[in-house]
Amino acid sequence: MIDEHDPPDPDDEIDGGGFDPEDEDEIADPAVTVEITGLSLFTRHGVTPPERELGQRLLLDVTFELTDCDAMVTDRVEDTVDYADVCEQVALAAQERSYKTLERLCNAIAGRLMERYGADSVRVKATKPEPPIALPVQEVSVEVWREA
Numbered sequence: 001m002i003d004e005h006d007p008p009d010p011d012d013e014i015d016g017g018g019f020d021p022e023d024e025d026e027i028a029d030p031a032v033t034v035e036i037t038g039l040s041l042f043t044r045h046g047v048t049p050p051e052r053e054l055g056q057r058l059l060l061d062v063t064f065e066l067t068d069c070d071a072m073v074t075d076r077v078e079d080t081v082d083y084a085d086v087c088e089q090v091a092l093a094a095q096e097r098s099y100k101t102l103e104r105l106c107n108a109i110a111g112r113l114m115e116r117y118g119a120d121s122v123r124v125k126a127t128k129p130e131p132p133i134a135l136p137v138q139e140v141s142v143e144v145w146r147e148a
Contacts, residue, residue: 032069036092044098058128064119102126106144
């Protein structure tokens with residue numbers, strides 16, 4: 001019988017379900033998620049000639065994950081992702097050429113972000129808030145996700 005007033009025996013194995021620093025399987029590298037929502041750009045993507053000639057506004061949402069982000073340790077701005085640069089890269093990918101499908105556009109943006117920032121995974125969502133559809137539709141969107 002165990003007396004609750006007896007001190008614990010150091011040889012007894014106790015598993016409190018907590019973190020054990022000697023168990024390397026429990027140590028996970030921290031990850032950073034960068035998210036930009038509602039980047040509004042004028043673009044020329046679509047199947048119909050008016051979409052490609054006249055253009056239209058797209059809303060872009062981007063999320064990507066980094067496991068190698070020095071700013072988690074250094075707290076230095078120069079060691080983190082520059083959000084303005086991310087927006088510029090998305091804008092360049094969305095405006096440097098015209099695609100017929102949002103799937104191809106999202107994939108091009110995802111590839112650019114993976115290459116530039118060494119992202120482990122990227123999610124890109126493109127939304128047409130005023131799609132050229134004859135029925136009442138609030139918006140249409142396509143989302144592409146990629147992993148390294």
